[in-house]
Amino acid sequence: MVVRPARPDEAAALAALAVRSKAHWGYPPDFVRRFAATMGLTADVVATNDVQVGERDGVVRGFYTLLHRGDVVVLDDLWLEPDEIGHGSGRLLFEHAAARARAAGATVMEWEAEPYAVGFYTRMGGTTVRHTESTLGRRLPVMQLRLT
Numbered sequence: 001m002v003v004r005p006a007r008p009d010e011a012a013a014l015a016a017l018a019v020r021s022k023a024h025w026g027y028p029p030d031f032v033r034r035f036a037a038t039m040g041l042t043a044d045v046v047a048t049n050d051v052q053v054g055e056r057d058g059v060v061r062g063f064y065t066l067l068h069r070g071d072v073v074v075l076d077d078l079w080l081e082p083d084e085i086g087h088g089s090g091r092l093l094f095e096h097a098a099a100r101a102r103a104a105g106a107t108v109m110e111w112e113a114e115p116y117a118v119g120f121y122t123r124m125g126g127t128t129v130r131h132t133e134s135t136l137g138r139r140l141p142v143m144q145l146r147l148t
């Protein structure tokens with residue numbers, strides 16, 4: 001898998017990928033629809049943020065977004081096509097994101113974790129530091145990885 005910056009004209013396709021990825025966990029259609037409505041991944045957002053896609057043979061298979069905020073970098077998205085899940089690409093993108101955050105001078109990478117993905121993030125070295133209320137009204141763990 002090759003990782004490269006996303007292009008603004010890919011925003012709609014990436015948002016659709018994220019919705020397919022979210023549905024992988026078996027959420028009811030209504031929840032997935034509400035999630036889709038909160039995505040907000042527009043061409044402007046891609047143009048002005050650090051969005052990186054993982055691509056194989058010219059086909060996008062997943063992506064992540066980093067929000068650079070000095071010491072703390074927020075991992076805002078990490079999504080794989082459903083048939084890409086479970087084959088090591090999550091680790092590849094997560095480690096790529098952490099290396100990129102470290103290279104930018106951050107000491108901590110932080111994210112709101114999808115509950116079903118907490119085991120994955122724990123495997124990646126993340127720990128839960130607090131909880132937060134999501135835009136969909138759920139109590140989500142906020143996890144961190146120390147980069148130093």
Ligand SMILES: CC(C)(COP(=O)(O)OP(=O)(O)OC[C@H]1O[C@@H](n2cnc3c(N)ncnc32)[C@H](O)[C@@H]1OP(=O)(O)O)[C@@H](O)C(=O)NCCC(=O)NCCS
Nearest residue numbers: 021078079080085086087088089090091114117119120123
């Ligand atoms: C979360 C996600 C990115 C993980 O990617 P993945 O490709 O399945 O993960 P990998 O295959 O690289 O797994 C890496 C390690 O984590 C473990 N792992 C993966 N998913 C796990 C889970 N849900 N629970 C516990 N362990 C998990 C794997 O067994 C593997 O362990 P190993 O180091 O012993 O081999 C992927 O499941 C996904 O895209 N899910 C849907 C979208 C989503 O929920 N994203 C998170 C938003 S916060």
